[in-house]
Amino acid sequence: MVREFAAPAKINLCLHVLGRRADGYHDLHMLMQRVSLADRVVIALRDEPGVEVECPGVDLASGEQNIAARAARVVLAAAGRGLGARICIDKRIPVAAGLGGGSSDAATVMVGLNRMLGAPLAREALLREGARLGADVPFFVFGRPAWATGVGDRLRRVAALPPVWYVLVNPGFAVSTAWVYGNLRLTSPLDVAKLPEFFSSPDDLVRLLHNDLEQVTIARYPQIADIKERLVAAGALGALMSGSGPTVFGLFDDEALAGAAQAQLSRNPEWRVFKVSPVVDTEV
Numbered sequence: 493m494v495r496e497f498a499a500p501a502k503i504n505l506c507l508h509v510l511g512r513r514a515d516g517y518h519d520l521h522m523l524m525q526r527v528s529l530a531d532r533v534v535i536a537l538r539d540e541p542g543v544e545v546e547c548p549g550v551d552l553a554s555g556e557q558n559i560a561a562r563a564a565r566v567v568l569a570a571a572g573r574g575l576g577a578r579i580c581i582d583k584r585i586p587v588a589a590g591l592g593g594g595s596s597d598a599a600t601v602m603v604g605l606n607r608m609l610g611a612p613l614a615r616e617a618l619l620r621e622g623a624r625l626g627a628d629v630p631f632f633v634f635g636r637p638a639w640a641t642g643v644g645d646r647l648r649r650v651a652a653l654p655p656v657w658y659v660l661v662n663p664g665f666a667v668s669t670a671w672v673y674g675n676l677r678l679t680s681p682l683d684v685a686k687l688p689e690f691f692s693s694p695d696d697l698v699r700l701l702h703n704d705l706e707q708v709t710i711a712r713y714p715q716i717a718d719i720k721e722r723l724v725a726a727g728a729l730g731a732l733m734s735g736s737g738p739t740v741f742g743l744f745d746d747e748a749l750a751g752a753a754q755a756q757l758s759r760n761p762e763w764r765v766f767k768v769s770p771v772v773d774t775e776v
């Protein structure tokens with residue numbers, strides 16, 4: 493049996509760091525949304541045990557170090573039928589970019605393989621096992637826009653978000669999430685009660701845009717501030733670094749303007765620029 497799935501990227505519309513925990517991780521308060529830039533994941537079931545992963549054309553680990561392999565192993569073990577899997581990932585999401593590509597691949601493999609094997613894991617188990625693979629994996633299993641708290645593993649539905657377009661600009665270098673958290677200087681935490689719950693217009697989203705990880709990342713990579721300015725000059729209502737960066741997204745309420753901004757920013761040959769829209773909900 494062979495199946496193909498889309499593994500979408502995410503953006504963090506807001507990311508507030510509440511504090512450092514005893515285990516070294518940070519408690520967060522985020523609004524997260526999946527967008528239409530996606531890796532293509534092909535899963536083939538095999539009669540013999542073992543997992544193989546390849547990501548053609550990308551300098552990424554293909555064995556056990558690939559998070560998609562670890563995700564597959566969890567589901568195959570739960571099925572307990574001595575089966576294996578071969579996974580091929582067409583990486584379209586830039587790697588180590590703040591777009592959650594690895595986490596999305598892992599969640600997509602867990603959910604997809606689980607379905608192919610007759611659902612040995614219930615939704616709660618997928619969320620729990622996903623959290624063991626990476627802090628962002630449960631959000632992708634969740635399958636809809638969400639408020640994410642804890643390390644990103646506690647998820648709560650958000651009322652419908654307004655239709656908008658985003659232009660993603662990736663400057664072409666990778667940033668390590670662990671490095672960003674490790675160099676963070678914590679400021680006074682946010683009063684979460686002040687965050688809005690309902691978003692009826694694009695302006696409501698613009699008011700939310702905030703990322704506590706921006707300062708440390710921009711201090712090392714000033715190009716990120718430059719990209720933000722260019723997106724706003726090209727007509728974005730607001731622009732923000734996503735997650736630990738370095739990808740920046742601009743928020744547009746007009747698709748043609750977003751298209752023009754994409755064309756304009758694509759003139760820089762070092763940048764990868766994508767025009768995307770929010771992904772429709774897909775609950776497991």
Ligand SMILES: C[C@@](CO)(OP(=O)(O)O)[C@H](O)COP(=O)(O)OP(=O)(O)OC[C@H]1O[C@@H](n2ccc(N)nc2=O)[C@H](O)[C@@H]1O
Pocket residue numbers: 504507516517518519520589590591592593595625626627628629642643644669670673674734735736737
């Ligand atoms: C910043 C965010 C925002 O969505 O995403 P990215 O920008 O990386 O996609 C996440 O918090 C990233 O989540 P994820 O990339 O899954 O993190 P993990 O692999 O579990 O952790 C990598 C390292 O980051 C640090 N870490 C991660 C999450 C967190 N809440 N606090 C942390 O301090 C830890 O040092 C950990 O060892």
Ligand SMILES: Nc1ncnc2c1ncn2[C@@H]1O[C@H](COP(=O)(O)OP(=O)(O)O)[C@@H](O)[C@H]1O
Pocket residue numbers: 552557558559560581586587588589590591592593594595597667669735736737
């Ligand atoms: N399938 C995968 N896709 C991307 N990165 C992966 C994958 N498997 C393991 N990794 C590792 O995870 C790290 C984080 O990658 P990624 O999820 O793309 O970034 P981010 O955490 O910024 O969203 C990479 O540096 C890479 O070495």
